[in-house]
Amino acid sequence: MARRQETSSGVKKWFLKEAGKLWPVADGSISFRKSPCMRERCSICDSGGHGAHLLQGRLNGKRFTVYVPGELAGKVEKAVERGRAMQHLVMEAGERYTKALKRERQQKQERTKARRR
Numbered sequence: 001m002a003r004r005q006e007t008s009s010g011v012k013k014w015f016l017k018e019a020g021k022l023w024p025v026a027d028g029s030i031s032f033r034k035s036p037c038m039r040e041r042c043s044i045c046d047s048g049g050h051g052a053h054l055l056q057g058r059l060n061g062k063r064f065t066v067y068v069p070g071e072l073a074g075k076v077e078k079a080v081e082r083g084r085a086m087q088h089l090v091m092e093a094g095e096r097y098t099k100a101l102k103r104e105r106q107q108k109q110e111r112t113k114a115r116r117r
């Protein structure tokens with residue numbers, strides 16, 4: 001179906017299909033930090049600290065930090081990238097949904113007019 005003819009339920013179908021392809025997603029940022037541990041004499045701390053990947057974000061106004069083991073960092077990084085693609089998808093969905101709603105409203109009004117004639 002041509003995009004300019006699509007219905008609001010058509011937009012939903014398209015969105016759910018595309019959103020499903022994007023999973024897994026994440027928001028926030030993943031970073032690598034070095035920090036000291038609690039041990040008194042630690043050679044790792046002496047050479048800069050223990051490396052840790054952290055996923056940080058905000059949920060309901062509260063900041064959160066999740067420690068990410070090094071071997072999983074690549075997966076979470078990819079999820080954050082896909083999260084950005086998801087935001088783009090939501091933006092496009094909103095534009096297409098609103099246009100579809102307007103089109104459906106206009107069609108309904110035209111049908112009502114035709115019935116009155």
Ligand SMILES: [Zn+2]
Nearest residue numbers: 037042044045
């Ligand atoms: Zn240490």
